Amino acid sequence: MDIKILQQGNKYIFAALLTFALFLTSNVAQSQCAGNDGAITVCDITNPTNQALNLFTLLGGTPIPGGFWIDDLGSGGLNSTTGILNAQQIRESGIYTYTYTVTGVPGCADNTSTVAVLIGPYAGVKEDGSRCGDDTELNLFELFNYQFGNIPPQTNGYWYNNTTGTPIAGYTINPSSFNVTAITVYNLTYTVPALGPCPESSINVNLTLVPPVDAGTPQNLQLCSTTNLSLYTNVNLYNLLTGEDSGGTWTDNNGTGEIANPSDSFINVQNIYNNFGAGTYSFTYKVLPISPICEQKTAVVRVIIEDPIDYSGILLQVNTDVCQNQVASAVFTGVLSQSPVLVPNGTYDITYIVSGQATPVTLTVTFNNGVATFNIPNANFPSVGTYSINVTNIVATNSLGICVNPIPTIQDNLNIYPVPTVVNSTLNVDATCQNNSTTAYLGNLTGLVDGTYSITYDLSGANIASAQTTTIIVSGGNSVFSIPGNLLPNAGSTTITITSIANGATGCNAPANVSASFIVNPLPSTIAMNISAPNAVCLNQPVVVSVSGLGTLTNVTINYDLSGANSSTGNIQSLTLVGGGATFTIPQGLLTNAGITTITVTGLSNNVNSCGVIVSNVSDVFLINSLPVAPSATNQTFCEANNPTVANLVPSGNQFVWYDSLGSTLALSTTTPLVSGEDYYVSEVNANGCESARTMIVVTIDTVPAPTLTNGGEQFCGTDNPTIQDLTNNTNASGNIIWYDALTGGNIVSSTQLLQDGVIYYAFNTSTTTGCVSKDGLAVKVNLTNCEETPEFFIPDGFSPNGDGVNDTFTIPDIQFIYPDYKLEIYNRYGNLMFEGNRNKPNWDGKNSTSKTMGDVAPNGVYFYVVYFNKNNKAPKQGRLYLNR
The missing domain is CATH 2.60.40.10 (Immunoglobulins)
Known part of the structure; x- marks a missing residue:
């Protein structure tokens, strides 16, 4: 038979009870060596008979004695040898099964049987209890009476706080969570639920919580002795507590004498320091509980007075600078020293940091007479460079940090010097001459920092020398040095090999092997020079x-x-x-x-x-x-119209030579035209053919501009009788103008001479200051026809061509000026044309000039004329004239 007991919310599922009921009614007919299954219900767990239930007697049928029992569910109440069950030892209500087995009996169809026992609920015997209100945990099963044979309560019940009306989870509570401030009684109920025919079992217990006392939370008074302690001559210790209960007493733990009686709470801190110096002084406040169930409480208030420490003047020296290849074996020691000694002897925590390292290091050192030493691990200096070691803090190990102790700058530098190397460097040497020094050039010195170094070198080949030492200066990966001439007496190829190098500043050295060849050239020979x-x-x-x-x-x-x-x-x-x-x-x-x-x-x-x-x-x-004296010459001026040449310059003669520049080697020809504003140079040559220095003159060519005619200046009216002066007045002349009747070789025309129509006159300008005449002339062709018709225009009515020189021709005065394109026709009384005239043929002399049939001479009589003016659309004019010889 398989019986399962299920539990949910401290209540058994009905399925278990149904199974138990079916079990009670089962009837097994076949042969059972272990008998038939049995069952029993125990509701009155306190009945003494329940201490010894004989399970064998509960088996049905005829079980064979001598078998053995198994507590299937581990109830804890079975004696597996005797089969006696003590139900009062089972700690939880429920259904438990026990299996009886018989072995070694032949013919048994079933050699096992099971007895099911229902253990009803039992809540136990109460015993009220008290606790202090600051307890943090109480097992509620402590509120039961376990003496005088009382059966302990079953543990599968549940608790309920009747006073607060709230259920209790589990079986423990935290009394301090109730925060009682007065004695408080809480009524609690413990209930084990009903099971089958057994009703629930419950009890009520009273829990009394007594409020605890509180001595308060202390706050230390921390003062630096440099503080004005006169402000702390009447310190109330209660001010250094928070949340304390009143009515307590004070105790002086260090015998300062500041507490006069247990109720005194005032102290004089200045007196304490003056009498006892810096230190920690504690005072205890004690409060008694209202019930012995709670403990008395104490709080200790501490007055801490600290003297400052003067770290000024502390110096740091880190020993010692080394070459890079010595770092692994070197011991780096930092030495802190102060003079005069102000730091008290004792242990201190110092913090230092090395440049390039991210994490500061704190360690404990001992100051003795102002000196403390500490080691700095080699790993802080992994590469070449200058490392700054800074001590950033110093604190006495017993210091509370009350006083502000300024830390000055405490720093030192440590140098890790590179080992000089010339690997991959280049060496070049200038060619030189016998017995002369030469320059060697070292390049690509990437392994050397700028500075001074000492090298050792050998010479081989045409010149031999060993272990020569010289100093070089490296800058930017380059250096130069000199090989002395006394080491180079022989011409030919020579090789220099650098064998070692040492840093002049650090002393770090290393072997080297850099070489170069160069030529020592021979000296020139001057024997036959x-x-x-x-x-x-x-x-x-x-x-x-x-x-x-x-x-x-x-x-x-x-x-x-x-x-x-x-x-x-x-x-x-x-x-x-x-x-x-x-x-x-x-x-x-x-x-x-x-x-x-x-x-x-x-x-x-x-x-x-x-x-x-x-x-x-x-x-x-x-x-x-020697040279002759430079000739004397002055600036000279010429007229442009005279076309001056070098021949016109003074001085002149075969011994004088003219040039157009101071440095010219080509003398000027005498026919060379002179140029205005140019410099000319003259020298004299003596009998030795030596030429003197040159004297400079400036030539000025006076250029007189040709006159110009104003616009229309050649236009006149012949009736005005214009003269040469009128023509002059129509120019821009600034000097004197001279007029000629021809461009070259002409005659001067007087200023009073009347102008002639169509005649060309030539004008030349004359400078009033130099008298020079303009090189070019002005040609003006005069026009005397620029006239306007006037009312006074007159045509004669007769003439007498008798050769007496008076009125011998028929002439219309000034018509050629007023009407320059006119035409004149003269007819006889028969209408025959006798004469045709114009400005080129203006005068009729009384002869027939048109018809050969009428004779050459016109007889006396009346003749008729027609004048065609040919100007301004003026109509022709007719008239008559009388010819009288």
Whole structure:
């Protein structure tokens, strides 16, 4: 039989009870060696008979004795040997099964049977209790009476607080959560639910909570002795408590004498410091409970007075700077020292940080007579560089930090120097000459910081030297040094090898192996050298010097001195040699004096290899003739119209030479036209062919502009009898104008002469200051027809062509001016045309000029004329005239 007991909310499910009922009514007919299943209900658990229930007697049928029992659900009340069940030992109500088994009996169809026991609810025997209100946990089963044979309550019940009307979860409470301030009684009910035919069982208990006392929460009074302690001469200790119960007493724990009696709560902190110095002084406040069930409470108030510590003047020295390859074995020690000693002896926590490290380090050191030491791990210095070690805080280990103790800047630097290395560096050496020093160039010195170093090197090849030492300065990965000339006596290829290098500032050193080859060039030979200058030259003329005897040299520089009439030293001249010789010109600036001058070669350098030697006994002498005095000349002015040339300049003569610039070498021809505003230079040549300095003059060509005619200035009216002066008045003349009747070779026309129509006159302007005449003339063709018709226009009515010189022709006065395009026709009385006239043929002399049939001479009589004016649409005019011979 399988019986399951289910529990939910401390109530058994009805299915379990139904199963138990079915079990009670079952009837097994087959042979049972262990008998038939049995059952029993125990509701009155307190009945003494329930202490020894014989389960064997509860089996049905005829069970065979001698079998054994099993407590199937672990109820805890079964004696498995005897089969006696003590129901009072089962701690929870419920249905429990016990199996009886018989073994070793042949023919048993079923050798096991089960007895089911229903244990009814039991709530126990109450015993009221009391607790202090500050207890944090109370097991409610402590409120039961377990003495005098009372059965303990079953544990599968539930609790309810009747006083607060709230259920209680579980079987424990926290008395302090009730926050009682007075003695309070809580009535609680414990109930074990009904099960089957057994009703529920419950009891009421009373729990009395006694309020605890509170000595308060203390607050320490912390003062630095530099504080004005006169402000703390009447400190009420109650002010250093919060939440305390009144009625307590005070106790002086350190014997300061500040507590006069248990009820005294005032102390004088200044007296305490004056009498006892810095320290911690405690005072206890005690409060007694209202019931012995609660404990008495105490609170300790501490007055802490701390003296400041003066850290000023503390210095840090970190020993010691090392090379990078020494870091692993080095011991780095920081030494803190103070003088005069102000820091008391004792232990202190110091905090320091090393630059480049993210986390400060705090450690304990001991100051003794102002000195404390500590070790700094090597790992703080992993690479080359300058490390700053800063002590950022110092605190006495027993300090509460009450006083503000300023920490000055405590810092020192530690240098980890690089090991000098020239790996991957470059070395180049300039070619040089025998016995001359040369320069070596070290580059790509990436392993060296800027600074001073010492190197050791060897020479091999054409020149040999060992263990030579020199100092170099490295800047930006580069350096130079000199190899002395006394180490290079032989021409040829030489190799330099750097064997070691040491940092001059740090002493760090390392072996090296850097080499380079360079050439030591031979010195030039001057055994056959010769120099030659011309015998004589003029002052300021070039002196061309010939150099010879230099063998196979092709490009050299000579040094020479001049002495005598001209003296100069340290002169330099580069020469390109052909066949061992060349020429050069001594600069004019070195030859400023006439007289005998000596040129002496003092040095020779081969430009091909830059090697040079001192030269002696190579010189020559030459004469410099003096120059005539520069001629005297002044600025000169010419008229443009005269077309002046160099021949017109003064002075003139074969000994004088004219130039157009100071440096020109080409003399001007005498026919060269002069240019206004230009500078001209004249010199004199003496019998030696030497030419003087040049004198400069300025030539001015006076240019007189040709006159110009005002617009329409050639227009006149002939009736006005205009003259040359009227024509002058129509120009822009600023000077005197002269008129000619021809452009060249003409005659001057008087200013009073009447102008003639269609005649060309030529004007030239004359400067009033220089008298120069303009080079170009003004040509003016006069027009006298610019006239207007006037009422006074007159046509004669007769003439007498008798040859007496008076009125010999028929002439219309001024008609050619007023009507320049007029036409005149004269007819006889028969209508025959006798004469045709115009401005080119204005006068009729009484002869027939048109018809050959009428004779040449017109007889006396009346004739008729027609005038065609041909101007302004003026109508022709007819008239008659009388011819009287």
